[in-house]
Amino acid sequence: MPVGTGGSVKAVTPDELRSIGTGMILGNTYHLYLRPGHEVIRDLGGLHRFMGWDGPILTDSGGFQVFSLSALCKLSEEGVVFQSHLDGSRHLLTPEKVVGIQESLGSDVMMCLDECPPHSSPRECVESSLALTNRWALRSLEARVRPELGLFAILQGGMHADLRRRAAESLRGYPFDGFAVGGLSVGEGREVMLTTLAATTEHMPEEKPRYLMGVGAPVDLVEAVALGVDLFDCVLPTRNARNGMLFTSQGRVAIKLARFERDPAPLDETCGCYTCRNFSRAYLRHLYKSGEILASRLNTLHNLYYYQTLMRRIRHAVEAGDYVRFLAEFRQSESRGSGV
Amino acid sequence: MPVGTGGSVKAVTPDELRSIGTGMILGNTYHLYLRPGHEVIRDLGGLHRFMGWDGPILTDSGGFQVFSLSALCKLSEEGVVFQSHLDGSRHLLTPEKVVGIQESLGSDVMMCLDECPPHSSPRECVESSLALTNRWALRSLEARVRPELGLFAILQGGMHADLRRRAAESLRGYPFDGFAVGGLSVGEGREVMLTTLAATTEHMPEEKPRYLMGVGAPVDLVEAVALGVDLFDCVLPTRNARNGMLFTSQGRVAIKLARFERDPAPLDETCGCYTCRNFSRAYLRHLYKSGEILASRLNTLHNLYYYQTLMRRIRHAVEAGDYVRFLAEFRQSESRGSGV
Numbered sequence: 001m002p003v004g005t006g007g008s009v010k011a012v013t014p015d016e017l018r019s020i021g022t023g024m025i026l027g028n029t030y031h032l033y034l035r036p037g038h039e040v041i042r043d044l045g046g047l048h049r050f051m052g053w054d055g056p057i058l059t060d061s062g063g064f065q066v067f068s069l070s071a072l073c074k075l076s077e078e079g080v081v082f083q084s085h086l087d088g089s090r091h092l093l094t095p096e097k098v099v100g101i102q103e104s105l106g107s108d109v110m111m112c113l114d115e116c117p118p119h120s121s122p123r124e125c126v127e128s129s130l131a132l133t134n135r136w137a138l139r140s141l142e143a144r145v146r147p148e149l150g151l152f153a154i155l156q157g158g159m160h161a162d163l164r165r166r167a168a169e170s171l172r173g174y175p176f177d178g179f180a181v182g183g184l185s186v187g188e189g190r191e192v193m194l195t196t197l198a199a200t201t202e203h204m205p206e207e208k209p210r211y212l213m214g215v216g217a218p219v220d221l222v223e224a225v226a227l228g229v230d231l232f233d234c235v236l237p238t239r240n241a242r243n244g245m246l247f248t249s250q251g252r253v254a255i256k257l258a259r260f261e262r263d264p265a266p267l268d269e270t271c272g273c274y275t276c277r278n279f280s281r282a283y284l285r286h287l288y289k290s291g292e293i294l295a296s297r298l299n300t301l302h303n304l305y306y307y308q309t310l311m312r313r314i315r316h317a318v319e320a321g322d323y324v325r326f327l328a329e330f331r332q333s334e335s336r337g338s339g340v
Numbered sequence: 341m342p343v344g345t346g347g348s349v350k351a352v353t354p355d356e357l358r359s360i361g362t363g364m365i366l367g368n369t370y371h372l373y374l375r376p377g378h379e380v381i382r383d384l385g386g387l388h389r390f391m392g393w394d395g396p397i398l399t400d401s402g403g404f405q406v407f408s409l410s411a412l413c414k415l416s417e418e419g420v421v422f423q424s425h426l427d428g429s430r431h432l433l434t435p436e437k438v439v440g441i442q443e444s445l446g447s448d449v450m451m452c453l454d455e456c457p458p459h460s461s462p463r464e465c466v467e468s469s470l471a472l473t474n475r476w477a478l479r480s481l482e483a484r485v486r487p488e489l490g491l492f493a494i495l496q497g498g499m500h501a502d503l504r505r506r507a508a509e510s511l512r513g514y515p516f517d518g519f520a521v522g523g524l525s526v527g528e529g530r531e532v533m534l535t536t537l538a539a540t541t542e543h544m545p546e547e548k549p550r551y552l553m554g555v556g557a558p559v560d561l562v563e564a565v566a567l568g569v570d571l572f573d574c575v576l577p578t579r580n581a582r583n584g585m586l587f588t589s590q591g592r593v594a595i596k597l598a599r600f601e602r603d604p605a606p607l608d609e610t611c612g613c614y615t616c617r618n619f620s621r622a623y624l625r626h627l628y629k630s631g632e633i634l635a636s637r638l639n640t641l642h643n644l645y646y647y648q649t650l651m652r653r654i655r656h657a658v659e660a661g662d663y664v665r666f667l668a669e670f671r672q673s674e675s676r677g678s679g680v
Contacts, residue, residue, distance in 0.1 A: 011633040014618075036601065036626045044604055044622055052618045261376065264384055278354075278392045282384055286376045293351040293636055 010238055011296045012304070014053045020273065020301065021308045024056045024108075026233050029101055030065035033091075034084050038104040046106030058109035058233070059102045061154075062093060064214075067116065075115065077132070095136040096143035103146045109178070112140035114154040116183045126158035134170045141174060150177035152211060158183060159192055161199035168203035178209035181229075185215045194223055201228040218247060218310055222330045225314050226323065237307045241299035244288045247306040255299070260285040273305035274298070350578055351636045352644070354393045360613065360641065361648045364396045364448075366573045369441055370405035373431075374424050378444040386446030398573070399447035401438050401494075403454055404554075415455065417472070435476040436483035443486045449518065452480035454494040456523045466498035474510045481514060490517035492551060498523060499532055501539035508543035518549035521569070525555045534563055541568040558587060558650055562670045565654050566663065577647045581639035584628045587646040595639070600625040613645035614638070 009017060009025060017025065027047055032038060041050050047057055063080070066073060070082035072090075079094030095113045102110035114133040117125050137153040144151055153176040157163030171179065181200050184193050197212065204210055211231035212224050221232055237247065244255045248268035255267070263281040275284070275298040287295035317326035349357060349365060357365065367387055372378060381390050387397055403420070406413060410422035412430070419434030435453045442450035454473040457465050477493040484491055493516040497503030511519065521540050524533050537552065544550055551571035552564050561572055577587065584595045588608035595607070603621040615624070615638040627635035657666035 011637070013614075013634065013637070015614075031630075035630060036622070040602055040622065043602055044620065050620070050623055050626075052623070262380055262383055274353075274355075280384065280390070282376070282380065283390055283392070286390075290371075290375060293633055294353065296633055297351070297353070297637070 009300070009304070010242065011293070011300045014051065016301060017053070017304070018055070020305045021312070022055070022304070024058060025053060027051075027057055027059045027105065027107065028062070028065060029059045029098065029105070029111075030062035030069070032059075032105060033062060033101050034086055038101045042104035042106075046104075048106060056108040057105075059105055059107040059111065060213075060233075061098050061111040061113045062101070063098075063113050063115065066093060075132075077135075079113070080115075095139040099140050099143040099151070103144070103149060107149060109150045109152060110144075111180065112137045112151065112153050114156060114182055116156060116186070117158065119158075119186045119188055121158065123158070123160060123163075126156075126160060126163060130156045130158075130163055130167055134167065137171055137176075138174065141176065152176055152178040152180050152209075154180045154182040154213070155200055155204070156183045157200070159188055159196050161196065164196060164200040165203050168200060172203070172205050176208070178211060178231075179204050180211040180213050182213050184212065185220070190220065190223075193220070194227065197224060197229070198227050204228070218307070219330065219334050221307075221310065222314065222327060225318070226327050237303035238300050241303040242296045244295070244299065246299060247303055255281065255284050255288050257285075267302060268306075271302065271305065271309075273302050275302040275305075349640070349644070350582065351633070351640045354391065356641060357393070357644070358395070360645045361652070362395070362644070364398060365393060367391075367397055367399045367445065367447065368402070368405060369399045369438065369445070369451075370402035370409070372399075372445060373402060373441050374426055378441045382444035382446075386444075388446060396448040397445075398449040399442045399445055399451065400553075400573075401451040401453045402433060402441070403438075404456065406433060407456065415472075417475075419453070420455075435479040439480050439483040439491070443484070443489060447489060449490045449492060450484075451520065452477045452491065452493050454496060454522055456496060456526070457498065459498075459526045459528055461498065463498070463500060463503075466496075466500060466503060470496045470498075470503055470507055474507065477511055477516075478514065481516065492516055492518040492520050492549075494520045494522040494553070495540055495544070496523045497540070499528055499536050501536065504536060504540040505543050508540060512543070512545050516548070518551060518571075519544050520551040520553050522553045524552065525560070530560065530563075533560070534567065537564060537569070538567050544568070558647070559670065559674050561647075561650065562654065562667060565658070566667050577643035578640050581643040582636045584635070584639065586639060587643055595621065595624050595628050597625075607642060608646075611642065611645065611649075613642050615642040615645075 032041060041047055044050050048054060066080055066082045069085045071085065071088070072083040074081040079092055081090065081092050083090055093113060098113040099110060113136050115129045117129045133154065133156045140151060153171045155164065155167040155171065157167045181197060184197060201210060209230045210228055212229045214234060215224060215232055216234055217236060246253045246255055246267055249270045250268070253267065260281040265281055266276040267281055267284060268276050279298060284295065284298060287298065317323045372381060381387055384390050388394060406420055406422045409425045411425065411428070412423040414421040419432055421430060421432050423430055433453060438453040439450060453476050455469045457469045473494065473496045480491060493511045495504065495507035495511065497507045521537060524537060541550060549570045550568055552569045554574060555564060555572055556574055557576060586593045586595055586607055589610045590608070593607065600621040605621055606616040607621055607624060608616050619638060624635065624638060627638065657663045
């Protein structure tokens, strides 16, 4: 599930997303709240209609962008006050308001407002932040007026296994429609990330979807599925694409490199995407070096196709009861530098 | 025929161009010569293969970009020395070299190197420049080694009717595959442009294609066809699209305007393009205001579709022997402000 900004996966159309097998997309509550405004979107029939996407939509809570993009950012029990990065205007987001915004958008999967403390925070900060996040989650549940729209709680707890367990045990008894693992992939390194993830998923309900937020590289997805994760979101495939970093069966490729100047081969011989079926590495390099919009488009299509194909292979392996072997093979190709 | 830069119409794919009925595209010799280099493209099988376009391609001579983009620019009988706008490297373009570059690209319609003096030049400069352009045209003809590729001469002569006539009469007897009218739409105003065009086309061969370079707005196309023009190129539809200026049956629309904020209607109710079939003015405004790549794409598709539809209507009116009426109606709608 690729991330978009403001309710569109940058550079591609809904039709293209469908054509590569995209099931679900993500809209950013923060961006849509500030521009064009959730009430504008609601009055125009909701986000699906606004952007021409008839599949499911997940929206984040906006909290991550508030903490990472906005100038001022003041936290209290009530919520968080922040200044728009667009015009400096001041806004208060509360758990209740965040649910209300997502209900206005008509999101299929809404996320509770949470706080994600910096990776370096002392344990007592992580602990009190976790408690706040949990209280906010219950307020979110109370605030919901459209029960047909799913609501996921977010589990925090930093890199502390016992706090992660506490997060899961505190919230698992409540009627959320799914649970997300937040606060990972924030600079802790892959090994710590996976250990912490394992300490979390272990205590999560079996019967509800598990969503790992903001992850990740292909190998992260493969490893996280082994730990029981069902759902991901990440800017990596699309942002890398716009920066000319492409995922292939032979590893990552920086398309700007001089060695592709006269290379008539497709980017990935084994790939069936529009880009690989129609264009050479030499042409993709030329478009990228020339700053053409078409470079962003063709690269994005390729990387999304790569991720969709990977997720399809993962699902097949899971369904075939063959995931242990799949994981071992993927790790092996990764260690050869070609599994990306 | 829309203009692209460096051999691609910005933001759209060959498939999309085909789907809206595009017959022919234009590649910029100057840009392709500097990056990735015509020899690279030749070695990769020519421009058609390089960019995945199997329809006809017209390439300009590069002269226009040399005069408008490059830092230094020194003219002599031999050709023109200029500095690359990319890296400051120094290059000499001669009529012979320009034909050679276009033959390397495998262009279906090549243009002769010409000089287009500034609009404000005194008559004697225009006259000597015209003489040089004509000598260059004959050298271009001599230089051609791939006779299966078409070569068009360019008629100059400023805004002087007698020099325009001289241009046409000097070159019409030579075996060019078509003739272009250059040096118009350079700030002289529509009325002078059309008067000068008429003074040129009057003396051009009937049986060969007539190409008006760098023109123009929809009404310019309609007027120029009445004066016998067959072929156009212009950045207007695509550049305007990227700047949010859209052509519609009700006139030009600046999509950023606040009045479209909550407008659920398609951009143009009468338009059948992908953009108008799928998205509202409100969404197009949102994408544009957010600086999304998708804004450039959807706007470009619409404007190209508008131009293709206009050219189709023009051809039908010509074929039906009904052009006088069509022209009158178009002028009338133009004067009402809706014919754009």
